[in-house]
Amino acid sequence: MKIWITLATLLTTSSVYAAEVVSLSDGRQVKLNDDFTWEYVLKKAEQKAVETTLEKVEAIEAAAVEASTTAVEAIAAPTMATIPVVNKKVGTTVVVNAKKPTMQLSDSGVDVLIGSARYQNGELILPTSITNQSSQSVIQVEVEVQVFDMSGKQLAKENVTVWQSIKRMADTYLRPQQAEQGKVIKLAVPQSQQYQFSAEVLEVKTR
Secondary structure (H helix, E strand, O other), rough: HHHHHHHHHHHHHHHHHHEEEEOOOOOOOOEEEEOOOOOEOHHHHHHHHHHHHHHHHHHHHHHHHHHHHHHHHHHOOOOOOOOOOOOOEEEEEEEEEOOOEEEEEEEHHHHHHHOEEEEEEEEEEOOOEEEEEOOOOEEEEEEEEEOOOOOOOEEEEEEEEEEEEOOOOHHHOOOOOOEEEEEEEEEEOOOOOOOEEEEEEEEEEEO
């Protein structure tokens, strides 16, 4: 109550004591402002302590905001392990009349084996066989094949249906766990002992 009486007395004479610093009976100092307001006068040590406290509070708030932002980002974009995408196109060097198969292609549980190449009547001839490893019957298998000479010049590119059942005749479907001879691939290219060859399965139709 004393402080309010003292301040009231001082403020009534603010025209004389404006912006003056006065001491209270308990030793604290009060600054009287021109706009009829007042404020405690802090000593340098007290002011420094207040500033340090404010700085600490601001640092804690900034750290909390940053931690919250990081947590939200971590929830929004979780790390996910993925399996690399396999390139279905396979390339190799074909040696005419070699004793081993040229290559094997796989797609959707269907394996296409392209056999040993031979050259006859102006054509590179490659036999095929189809194995159905899937759980469904296969009615069509289409592959894309390309042939290049050894310098990389393209000689031929064709889409070949190596397996085709007869429409609406279930007996001609390639059943699961069955293997059959496929269509022979014939490509009109200049004769050579070796070629660069690539192939991929374009489509497998099942029923």
